[in-house]
Amino acid sequence: MVASRRAIAGLGDGLIGAPAFGWQLLDRLVKKSATVRAMSTGRRLTPRGEERRAQLIAHATRLFATKGYHSCSVADIVEGVGVGKGVFYWYFPSKEELFVEILMAAQTDMRRRQQREIADLDDPLDRIAAGVRASVYWSAEHRDLFHLFEFAATDETFADAVRIGRNTIISDVVRHLNAAIAGGRIPDRDPEKLAHAILGVSTLVTLEYVHHQGGPPEDVADMVADFCLGGIGVSQPS
Amino acid sequence: MVASRRAIAGLGDGLIGAPAFGWQLLDRLVKKSATVRAMSTGRRLTPRGEERRAQLIAHATRLFATKGYHSCSVADIVEGVGVGKGVFYWYFPSKEELFVEILMAAQTDMRRRQQREIADLDDPLDRIAAGVRASVYWSAEHRDLFHLFEFAATDETFADAVRIGRNTIISDVVRHLNAAIAGGRIPDRDPEKLAHAILGVSTLVTLEYVHHQGGPPEDVADMVADFCLGGIGVSQPS
Amino acid sequence: MVASRRAIAGLGDGLIGAPAFGWQLLDRLVKKSATVRAMSTGRRLTPRGEERRAQLIAHATRLFATKGYHSCSVADIVEGVGVGKGVFYWYFPSKEELFVEILMAAQTDMRRRQQREIADLDDPLDRIAAGVRASVYWSAEHRDLFHLFEFAATDETFADAVRIGRNTIISDVVRHLNAAIAGGRIPDRDPEKLAHAILGVSTLVTLEYVHHQGGPPEDVADMVADFCLGGIGVSQPS
Amino acid sequence: MVASRRAIAGLGDGLIGAPAFGWQLLDRLVKKSATVRAMSTGRRLTPRGEERRAQLIAHATRLFATKGYHSCSVADIVEGVGVGKGVFYWYFPSKEELFVEILMAAQTDMRRRQQREIADLDDPLDRIAAGVRASVYWSAEHRDLFHLFEFAATDETFADAVRIGRNTIISDVVRHLNAAIAGGRIPDRDPEKLAHAILGVSTLVTLEYVHHQGGPPEDVADMVADFCLGGIGVSQPS
DNA sequence: TATGAATGAGGTTTCATTCAT
DNA sequence: TATGAATGAAACCTCATTCAT
Numbered sequence: 001m002v003a004s005r006r007a008i009a010g011l012g013d014g015l016i017g018a019p020a021f022g023w024q025l026l027d028r029l030v031k032k033s034a035t036v037r038a039m040s041t042g043r044r045l046t047p048r049g050e051e052r053r054a055q056l057i058a059h060a061t062r063l064f065a066t067k068g069y070h071s072c073s074v075a076d077i078v079e080g081v082g083v084g085k086g087v088f089y090w091y092f093p094s095k096e097e098l099f100v101e102i103l104m105a106a107q108t109d110m111r112r113r114q115q116r117e118i119a120d121l122d123d124p125l126d127r128i129a130a131g132v133r134a135s136v137y138w139s140a141e142h143r144d145l146f147h148l149f150e151f152a153a154t155d156e157t158f159a160d161a162v163r164i165g166r167n168t169i170i171s172d173v174v175r176h177l178n179a180a181i182a183g184g185r186i187p188d189r190d191p192e193k194l195a196h197a198i199l200g201v202s203t204l205v206t207l208e209y210v211h212h213q214g215g216p217p218e219d220v221a222d223m224v225a226d227f228c229l230g231g232i233g234v235s236q237p238s
Numbered sequence: 239m240v241a242s243r244r245a246i247a248g249l250g251d252g253l254i255g256a257p258a259f260g261w262q263l264l265d266r267l268v269k270k271s272a273t274v275r276a277m278s279t280g281r282r283l284t285p286r287g288e289e290r291r292a293q294l295i296a297h298a299t300r301l302f303a304t305k306g307y308h309s310c311s312v313a314d315i316v317e318g319v320g321v322g323k324g325v326f327y328w329y330f331p332s333k334e335e336l337f338v339e340i341l342m343a344a345q346t347d348m349r350r351r352q353q354r355e356i357a358d359l360d361d362p363l364d365r366i367a368a369g370v371r372a373s374v375y376w377s378a379e380h381r382d383l384f385h386l387f388e389f390a391a392t393d394e395t396f397a398d399a400v401r402i403g404r405n406t407i408i409s410d411v412v413r414h415l416n417a418a419i420a421g422g423r424i425p426d427r428d429p430e431k432l433a434h435a436i437l438g439v440s441t442l443v444t445l446e447y448v449h450h451q452g453g454p455p456e457d458v459a460d461m462v463a464d465f466c467l468g469g470i471g472v473s474q475p476s
Numbered sequence: 477m478v479a480s481r482r483a484i485a486g487l488g489d490g491l492i493g494a495p496a497f498g499w500q501l502l503d504r505l506v507k508k509s510a511t512v513r514a515m516s517t518g519r520r521l522t523p524r525g526e527e528r529r530a531q532l533i534a535h536a537t538r539l540f541a542t543k544g545y546h547s548c549s550v551a552d553i554v555e556g557v558g559v560g561k562g563v564f565y566w567y568f569p570s571k572e573e574l575f576v577e578i579l580m581a582a583q584t585d586m587r588r589r590q591q592r593e594i595a596d597l598d599d600p601l602d603r604i605a606a607g608v609r610a611s612v613y614w615s616a617e618h619r620d621l622f623h624l625f626e627f628a629a630t631d632e633t634f635a636d637a638v639r640i641g642r643n644t645i646i647s648d649v650v651r652h653l654n655a656a657i658a659g660g661r662i663p664d665r666d667p668e669k670l671a672h673a674i675l676g677v678s679t680l681v682t683l684e685y686v687h688h689q690g691g692p693p694e695d696v697a698d699m700v701a702d703f704c705l706g707g708i709g710v711s712q713p714s
Numbered sequence: 715m716v717a718s719r720r721a722i723a724g725l726g727d728g729l730i731g732a733p734a735f736g737w738q739l740l741d742r743l744v745k746k747s748a749t750v751r752a753m754s755t756g757r758r759l760t761p762r763g764e765e766r767r768a769q770l771i772a773h774a775t776r777l778f779a780t781k782g783y784h785s786c787s788v789a790d791i792v793e794g795v796g797v798g799k800g801v802f803y804w805y806f807p808s809k810e811e812l813f814v815e816i817l818m819a820a821q822t823d824m825r826r827r828q829q830r831e832i833a834d835l836d837d838p839l840d841r842i843a844a845g846v847r848a849s850v851y852w853s854a855e856h857r858d859l860f861h862l863f864e865f866a867a868t869d870e871t872f873a874d875a876v877r878i879g880r881n882t883i884i885s886d887v888v889r890h891l892n893a894a895i896a897g898g899r900i901p902d903r904d905p906e907k908l909a910h911a912i913l914g915v916s917t918l919v920t921l922e923y924v925h926h927q928g929g930p931p932e933d934v935a936d937m938v939a940d941f942c943l944g945g946i947g948v949s950q951p952s
Numbered sequence: 953t954a955t956g957a958a959t960g961a962g963g964t965t966t967c968a969t970t971c972a973t
Numbered sequence: 974t975a976t977g978a979a980t981g982a983a984a985c986c987t988c989a990t991t992c993a994t
Contacts, residue, residue: 204438231469680914707945
């Protein structure tokens with residue numbers, strides 16, 4: 001549980017005005033088994049242990065993305081790594097929590113990528129465009145994780161975890177939108193709705209053109225950015 | 239299988255230039271068990287039977303949407319209707335095929351709604367806006383079915399069925415976009431990509447504001463339509 | 477039950493010295509359900525009813541032989557005839573008893589055929605050879621029933637029924653063997669054992685060459701007769 | 715699958731001119747489930763595991779022979795050994811494959827016995843007689859396995875497996891028959907047909923006298939050998 | 953740390969049989 | 974006579990999790 005919290009701690013970094021999603025949500029996500037408590041009392045892993053853990057995460061990610069969470073058994077995961085079943089429960093309290101961990105790490109990573117791409121830009125519209133582009137690129141490079149997001153959003157069990165991450169992204173965009181509105185660059189419309197719309201465009205177009213059709217991310221990124229700028233009301237150069 | 243085909247027949251109504259999705263996809267979706275064949279080769283249901291079947295579909299839809307497909311067992315379904323387990327398999331060849339049937343019926347219904355709302359409009363941009371609004375309204379009125387779409391899209395097993403329906407919607411929009419481009423109303427950009435973007439906006443904004451936050455569909459419909467028109471390049475009046 | 481008894485009544489015709497298998501065996505085979513009792517109180521079938529019954533028997537025989545008794549459901553049977561499930565239980569008290577009835581009718585028919593072919597012959601060795609040939613021909617003409625025998629012999633439930641029929645055949649052969657021994661035509665060895673051996677040859681060779689390899693029954697009949705005559709000790713012409 | 719192949723490997727030992735049954739047949743028999751692959755790709759069993767597995771096989775064999783394959787559930791099997799249901803699927807991929815494994819092991823064992831009894835004999839007729847006797851003895855000592863053969867031969871699902879084993883025995887006998895024919899010891903008749911006839915005699919007489927009537931195997935073995943030698947045309951000493 | 957073994961509830965599906973109409 | 978509907982026990986199999994070693 002503590003581990004999980006740590007995992008998503010990065011999400012809040014430098015986040016101003018972030019909504020208070022609170023840890024209650026997360027706490028609901030994580031069942032408190034004996035193992036969990038053992039885990040949370042600060043177990044240190046040997047280097048070899050860290051590697052095993054990473055192996056398991058890597059393979060589980062691939063399997064979850066390929067066959068789906070429900071169709072992928074713990075047996076599948078450990079078999080792929082070539083270890084016994086007990087090992088899994090040494091490193092993770094449950095299949096469910098492993099999934100949450102992967103999910104949150106992915107969300108953190110994706111956001112970091114966005115932040116990095118935006119860092120040098122001052123103009124709010126530029127930041128939005130760059131952020132959108134970054135998310136397309138990231139999705140292209142992390143097919144598996146992208147699929148995990150998609151699935152997790154539809155499963156009652158993980159819906160909360162998804163919302164936490166999604167809201168973080170949303171509030172980033174909202175800040176830029178507010179700046180743009182304040183600067184008179186775009187009409188004054190509900191920035192949260194706009195942010196969700198942007199996310200929607202980015203998600204579905206990437207899904208279809210990058211993942212299904214295997215097109216080049218550059219083109220998709222351009223198209224998505226264009227569409228979104230138009231959508232939020234930037235007058236087109238024609 | 240025959241029944242399933244009939245179920246989605248409406249999707250193609252009056253569709254000119256629709257891509258050839260072919261029935262192969264569908265055929266793969268629907269396993270040809272003995273039961274299926276029995277079903278398709280003319281089983282007549284009595285009025286009482288029709289009612290039972292409808293009950294089961296209704297309750298299953300609710301459960302699938304609430305607990306998720308994988309977390310909802312056949313036992314749950316029949317228990318809710320108050321019948322024995324065998325009854326389920328009297329009316330449906332499997333849990334999987336019931337889900338596909340619900341899915342396809344929903345897609346057909348949703349498209350019918352769009353067509354109806356569009357029928358009186360001549361202007362392609364008006365048709366797009368009206369279609370988008372219709373989909374928001376429909377989603378608002380059919381929370382359960384909307385959730386089913388979301389889930390089905392993420393599950394390998396149903397991905398094909400979803401794509402069939404989605405592509406039908408997409409090609410509707412594409413036709414209107416082509417008309418708008420031909421008429422010089424919007425810039426000449428890849429209409430399929432634009433259509434996917436429109437779908438993305440509609441989906442995610444509806445999900446968040448209508449379903450999660452419970453807002454009024456009218457506002458959401460307006461916002462989505464505005465955003466999409468801007469996105470495809472309609473110059474804003476303001 | 478009465479019906480079943482009637483069905484095998486022919487087996488005893490003109491049978492001298494037949495072992496007393498008794499009806500106890502049969503009675504154990506047939507469960508006394510309410511339906512059975514109704515059946516046994518002498519229900520008359522209309523001509524149409526007789527036809528339906530015959531249709532069901534014919535189709536069931538084919539299915540039992542093709543898919544096996546256990547893999548063939550009552551649903552399969554009635555579906556093939558195009559009637560409802562209730563009809564089945566109108567004509568037969570159970571799936572099990574239908575099978576027994578088919579089995580016994582087949583045994584009777586097979587024996588009738590043997591008797592017919594033997595009728596004109598006086599020499600005991602000729603009668604044995606003709607009987608063996610007749611059984612090969614009959615098996616060739618009734619693949620389905622032949623398979624039913626094979627299966628029934630291995631299933632605890634029907635083993636008794638099979639033994640009854642088999643013993644009838646055996647005792648026929650035994651009579652001829654005794655005559656041959658008495659006449660000094662063959663060495664004096666246990667005629668029952670010899671009869672079983674003859675049955676074994678006939679069964680397995682027919683199975684392999686007529687049914688599996690689809691060879692001409694004439695050749696097989698010759699070979700089997702030769703082998704059996706040699707086996708019982710007829711000195712070969714060389 | 716690999717395991718199964720190993721199981722019947724012994725059947726081919728020293729077999730010259732054996733028909734090419736090919737592994738295709740076997741491959742069809744053995745479904746390639748994930749479990750099977752896991753099994754075949756080197757799962758090591760601990761001594762305790764080996765013992766459990768053997769217990770299960772032993773008890774399953776007894777049950778299959780007693781109640782029949784279809785009437786014996788996995789629940790019955792594990793209950794008899796006093797373990798949970800999952801244990802069964804830890805050791806065997808399915809009930810069906812367990813049966814095939816038992817079947818093939820039995821066939822191998824039976825053939826080994828024959829080979830052993832024949833080893834010291836040079837005369838082809840002696841070898842045939844000894845082989846026949848060996849099969850009677852083996853059947854007497856392995857009632858259960860003998861019944862399994864009988865059943866398996868009648869079930870579509872296992873028919874192929876049975877034919878493989880049966881053909882191996884047949885081709886052994888055929889070799890000896892060919893030698894006898896070449897040496898002018900018996901008339902020149904189709905050796906394969908003769909071999910099937912021998913098998914038939916041996917099977918049915920053993921079934922009746924050893925298993926049903928519980929007679930001494932010695933007498934039966936003598937009788938069967940006599941009958942078969944006569945059948946293939948050895949002139950009787952009178 | 954790690955493993956193979958074990959658990960047992962729960963999943964989907966089948967099917968002989970009965971019953972109301 | 975006949976049908977469609979219903980039953981419900983029981984079949985095979987899966988899997989997250991625990992445990993002894």
